[in-house]
Amino acid sequence: xxxxxxxxxxxxxxxxxxxxxxxxxxxxxxxxxxxxxxxxxxxxxxxxxxxxxxxxxxxxxxxxxxxxxxxxxxxxxxxxxxxxxxxxxxxxxxxxxxxxxxxxxxxxxxxxxxxxxxxxxxxxxxxxxxxxxxxxxxxxxxxxxxxxxxxxxxxxxxxxxxxxxxxxxxxxxxxxxxxxxxxxxxxxxxxxxxxxxxxxxxxxxxxxxxxxxxxxxxxxxxxxxxxxxxxxxxxxxxxxxxxxxxxxxxxxxxxxxxxxxxxxxxxxxxxxxxxxxxxxxxxxxxxxxxxxxxxxxxxxxxxxxxxxxxxxxxxxxxxxxxxxxxxxxxxxxxxxxxxxxxxxxxxxxxxxxxxxxxx
Numbered sequence: 001x002x003x004x005x006x007x008x009x010x011x012x013x014x015x016x017x018x019x020x021x022x023x024x025x026x027x028x029x030x031x032x033x034x035x036x037x038x039x040x041x042x043x044x045x046x047x048x049x050x051x052x053x054x055x056x057x058x059x060x061x062x063x064x065x066x067x068x069x070x071x072x073x074x075x076x077x078x079x080x081x082x083x084x085x086x087x088x089x090x091x092x093x094x095x096x097x098x099x100x101x102x103x104x105x106x107x108x109x110x111x112x113x114x115x116x117x118x119x120x121x122x123x124x125x126x127x128x129x130x131x132x133x134x135x136x137x138x139x140x141x142x143x144x145x146x147x148x149x150x151x152x153x154x155x156x157x158x159x160x161x162x163x164x165x166x167x168x169x170x171x172x173x174x175x176x177x178x179x180x181x182x183x184x185x186x187x188x189x190x191x192x193x194x195x196x197x198x199x200x201x202x203x204x205x206x207x208x209x210x211x212x213x214x215x216x217x218x219x220x221x222x223x224x225x226x227x228x229x230x231x232x233x234x235x236x237x238x239x240x241x242x243x244x245x246x247x248x249x250x251x252x253x254x255x256x257x258x259x260x261x262x263x264x265x266x267x268x269x270x271x272x273x274x275x276x277x278x279x280x281x282x283x284x285x286x287x288x289x290x291x292x293x294x295x296x297x298x299x300x301x302x303x304x305x306x307x308x309x310x311x312x313x314x315x316x317x318x319x320x321x322x323x324x325x326x327x328x329x330x331x332x333x334x335x336x337x338x339x340x341x342x343x344x345x346x347x348x349x350x351x352x353x354x355x356x357x358x359x
Contacts, residue, residue: 002125003229004154005049009040010188011209013091014068016060018213021301029211032242034071036210039240040223041075044082047225050124052082055188055207056089056133056160064097076106083121086111088132089160089188090169112158116146120153129157129182137168141176148181154228155181160188174199184228191217193224196235203233212245215277215303219244243300245275252308253282261288262296265304275301283351284308309351 014037018029044052059068076084088094088111098111110119112130120127127150131142141161148155157180161170169189177185178200185204187194191213194206207224209217221244226235248268255261261280269276276299280288287306294302319325334346 002154003227004051004124004126004156005047006051006053006156006184006186006224006226006228007040007044007047007049008053008055008158008186008205008207008224008226009210010055010160010186010207011057011089011191012037012054012211013057013060013209013213014072015064016213020214020303025301029243033211036221036240036242037072038075040210041078043223043225043238043240045079049082049225050126051121051128051156052079052084053128053156053158053186054084054086055158055186056087057091057188058086058088059092059097061091062093062095062097064100066100069097069100072101073105076109080108082108083119083128084109085119085128085130085158086132087130087158087160087188088112088134090133090136090138093133093135114142116142118149125153127153127155129155131159133160133170138170139166139168141171141173143170143172143180144176146180151181152230154183154230156184156186156228157182158186158188162189163187177202177204183230184226184233186224191221192219193222193237196224203228203235205235207237211241211243212275215245215247215275218246243273243275244271245277246271247277247279249279249281251282252280252284255284258288258292262293265293265297269297269299269302272298273300275299276303278302278304280304280306280308282308 018026021029088098094113102109102111112132114132114134116131118127118129129146131146143159143161146157161172164171165173180202182202185202187204187206190206191209193208196203196205205224209221212218212221220239221241222237222239224235225238227233250264250268252261252264255264265278268278293304331346338346
């Protein structure tokens, strides 16, 4: 049975700035991005993959510094026996970054053009297809016309694009994927692992990025390792990210003191290596001072957002001759006469009304 081992990665965005961190931590994250890429290359070598697929946004822009390109060349030099296929994306359309990378030093590298192409590897009965961005906006589906030439081969495609009927970033539909006749389509553009999906007889997935770059890219990041054949295929997601961005919501209504809230936050921010956005919800009599909680939590980075709402007292409000007072009296009366199972819903409804009245 002929089968191909693949590694699929995407959206590494070499050179992108990391916002919200001080200079020291930005430099750490920059180095960790390189370390994660090195770990992926080492894994490709260790697992003896047959092809490495990089589905666009390899660089954060079409221009990049020479030191980054030299670093990448040195990494590719570790795996001269493994063909590397890249399809440029909307952040890194064909330009100076790829001109520097494709100077002939990396004999195992293929970067697909905007015209697309197919590279056949006869001894593995494999054909690798791809097509790249030549502009930051590609609102026509450049993947739509890609179709396998020989269905007896193992056919793989690497492409950057958005799963949508309409998009400025190479719109791709499940019908397009099924029509292609590929055995696997390696997608880039979405920074989160999508899980392995299937359209017709074609497997496809977004691998996500290697390292999160903000709180819109939470949780584990890594690569897809897979075995593709005409008979059966299998895939696994492998985490390589050094740290994770995590967003945690904590309802602090029942906290009596600031120290109680700090204890709750510490219980939620359990990994000192990660980056946390803590969103405090619920009701509090007063806002929480800036910086107090962050300084108490042992983690690489902590940002606290106070989204609590002001507390209110039904007994006090019920004495007012206002709409709020009339409503408070009605709520108190209902609370005295309703079942325990109804009280929670009634209090939630009262919360909404008092928030509206306080605006």
